[in-house]
Amino acid sequence: xxxxxxxxxxxxxxxxxxxxxxxxxxxxxxxxxxxxxxxxxxxxxxxxxxxxxxxxxxxxxxxxxxxxxxxxxxxxxxxxxxxxxxxxxxxxxxxxxxxxxxxxxxxxxxxxxxxxxxxxxxxxxxxxxxxxxxxxxxxxxxxxxxxxxxxxxxxxxxxxxxxxxxxxxxxxxxxxxxxxxxxxxxxxxxxx
Ligand code: SF4
Numbered sequence: 038x039x040x041x042x043x044x045x046x047x048x049x050x051x052x053x054x055x056x057x058x059x060x061x062x063x064x065x066x067x068x069x070x071x072x073x074x075x076x077x078x079x080x081x082x083x084x085x086x087x088x089x090x091x092x093x094x095x096x097x098x099x100x101x102x103x104x105x106x107x108x109x110x111x112x113x114x115x116x117x118x119x120x121x122x123x124x125x126x127x128x129x130x131x132x133x134x135x136x137x138x139x140x141x142x143x144x145x146x147x148x149x150x151x152x153x154x155x156x157x158x159x160x161x162x163x164x165x166x167x168x169x170x171x172x173x174x175x176x177x178x179x180x181x182x183x184x185x186x187x188x189x190x191x192x193x194x195x196x197x198x199x200x201x202x203x204x205x206x207x208x209x210x211x212x213x214x215x216x217x218x219x220x221x222x223x224x225x226x227x228x229x
Contacts, residue, residue: 074111081115084129086201087226091129092118109136135202171195175218196222 077096084091092115099107112132116123125132145163146155158166178194197215199208208225215223 077110078107084125084132085135086128086132089120091115091121091125093125093129093132109133112136171218179219190219191221192219193221195220197224199225201226 074096077098078101080095080097082093082095084093094113094115095109096111096113097107098110099105101107114121114123114125114129121129144157145160147158147163147166148155174194175192179190179192181188181190183189195215195218197211197220199211203211203226211225212223
């Protein structure tokens with residue numbers, strides 16, 4: 038067999054290798070998958086990334102003791118979910134990396150004007166700097182009345198753009214705090 042790019046994706050890497058070597062690897066792949074999730078606890082959930090809201094099954098390993106945090110070992114599409122019937126787009130398929138990711142940033146970072154690198158700063162310093170900049174920007178750009186003299190009390194110098202994995206609770210606090218500053222350019226991901 039001379040696999041083309043199209044047949045590679047259609048049959049899958051395992052299928053192409055099987056055909057080339059003359060034996061069928063698919064049962065072995067199926068069995069290795071079964072072994073991977075054979076002792077896991079299944080929890081049904083919803084992909085947080087977009088408003089399609091595909092159903093997912095999160096597989097966790099743990100002895101269920103109260104002081105033990107279960108370890109997420111696999112996330113897959115829920116075949117019984119009416120929206121996606123087991124399928125997931127590439128973002129949803131990488132959901133496990135949203136939960137477990139050694140590259141996740143755990144400290145605030147700042148890139149100073151003119152600099153070509155990010156530097157770690159403490160949480161106290163980050164909160165202090167953010168607070169100062171918000172106050173200065175709001176003081177500089179707050180508008181009590183518009184061009185027609187109507188009272189608007191808005192701040193057009195600050196905008197907020199929410200992320201797709203922000204929770205409803207987080208977004209609720211964002212909306213309350215930004216509105217209290219008069220911010221009108223406010224956008225959240227689909228879940229609010
Ligand atoms: S799997 Fe993809 S399409 Fe489905 S909710 Fe997640 S991001 Fe949206």
